Amino acid sequence: MNESMAGMKRTHYAAELSMSNANEKVTVMGWVQKRRNLGSVIFLDIRDRSGLIQVFLDEPVLGPEDFAKGERLRAEFVVAVEGVVQRRGDGGVNPNLKTGEIEIRATALRILNHAETPPFHIEDDVNAKEDLRLKYRYLDLRRPVLQKNLILRHKVTTAARQFLDKEGFLEIETPMLTRSTPEGARDYLVPSRINQGMFYALPQSPQIFKQLLMLSGYDRYMQIAKCFRDEDLRADRQPEFTQIDMELSFVNQEDILDLNERLLQYIFKQVMDMELSLPFKRITYKEAMERFGSDKPDMRFGLELKDLAELAAGCGFSVFADTIKSGGSVRAINAKGMAELPRKQIDALTELCKYHGAKGMAYLAVKDGEVKSSFAKFLTETEIQKLLQLTEAEDGDLILAVADKEEVVFKVLGELRLEIARRLNYLDKNVYDFVWVTEFPLLEWSEEQGRYMAKHHPFTTPMEEDIPLLDTDPGKVRAVAYDICLNGNELGGGSLRIYHRHLQEKMFEALGFSKEEAYERFGFLLDAFQYGVPPHGGLAFGLDRMVMLMAKADSIREVIAFPKVKDASDPMSDAPNIVEEKQLRELGIQVIKPEGEK
């Protein structure tokens, strides 16, 4: 039988209590984490979102009726306990518990609700498989670590709002039902009942709206914005996710980077009591690719790429020499101290390179003055010395080299660099190493579409000195676009926007849109651009990734209350699902079933 809490009022969260509450009469309410029944005394661990407190039940104090309830308690029953805080008895303190010094000696106990035995233990070191945990997400969310993560997330958004408010930002909501602009990721579509056959799209980001707000004179906008992209999931990618989004008028790139560094500094100070020193490192896209083989470099360790062109051109190893001759690139990583990596492991690294598109991988190990290598036999002694010099190799090092088109070399060595860092245990989650990557290319050639696509988005402004290249060599144009990276993750990105109509039209032209197509897709924006657009720019952070890294979690699912699984479904609610035919009729939608189905 469940009892009412009438007449009882909670006075404290469980883990708020301490010796300073000794002899106080308190009431806590929560879930039974554990019952330890010793016969004529019973210990309970009561859990609420603050943590655990031990409750001591003995019949002389509690009375026979409530004590009998204590004997019926099971895990996850909901209880109210009234009692007196006291130092623990002969058993002493439990150092593993924040409240390990004290306990509540119960004077009254009520069972507010019963509970079935949960399908897995609710504790942090739970080993239950993720699909089971996601099916019972509401139970998984009881685990302290997930509660901690969601509280952390709350603190991050609160800190962001506080800081941006002080900086003069206005929080303004933008619509969820928007117009589809098929440039970029796939849209989630929402059918319109009133306008049959027509569809809204859920926003991939509030991009256009925030730019219009600048045009409207709001000067500084921010939003904790939900965004939607109908693409495949990853550990760090969900179909719906949250951005800390902002846009500012009358600013240059430096203003935006400076503001956002200070925002991150404030968040990390408020939430983690960690001091970030400013300014952050800044490197250009070109430098990031050449040194780290990635546009989101992990700066926690070295292992930088080394250009071997000087050696490779005309050397005795034809794979190298021919690659250079045909305009390719030969680069290497020095895996410090890994000279004695067994052949089998080297083969595994070669496979990794092939997986990422390389034709092969050349290696050279130096150990006790001896050289062990897949290709040294093709090189002269001078060439080997040159190689060691270019890669700054010392005794005990292992050189791994790849020759291919430059983009392949960067990609492969970028991945190889991360793999070596993993093997050398360089990836310390307690280190937070930020870097700005600037001067991204404006455009990217799409083989599939047979045209240039905006790398960031079509409203990004080109760098002033590169504008003439738009007509001659669009692929070379750099944008005033920047990403903020943390430990090899893209944490956020933004750009200065185009604010002159003729430049925007030129941009659409470079993207291969005719004037008519551009108007068809973005006409309202081009119209708006006739009415006085201020210079403006902005940035958006991936909130989920930021919180994931702060929580040291391995997946953003650990920092989202109700995440979706790999096929974009929710195993708990079973969304998406079929709907009633009546609903479809109202929308004028016919479901086309695969052949063979009735």
Place this chain on the structure above:
RNA sequence: GGCCCAAUGGUUCAGUCGGUUAGAACGCCGCCCUGUCACGGCGGAGGUCAGGGGUUCGAGUCCCCUUUGGGUCGCCA
């Protein structure tokens, strides 16, 4: 869409070379126990070995397909 990994009581796992009745820990149920906190003691229940097909005298074990979940490539302006 491609590739890789996983699935055995409620949970996490073991299960040898294909061979008798599929084991353990935790959890669950019952009894006992006054200082436990991984409480302890005694007893007990609980299995469509994910599903389907195949090979075999014999399949948890080998093969194929399917399902579910995870990772990843493509994709993600």
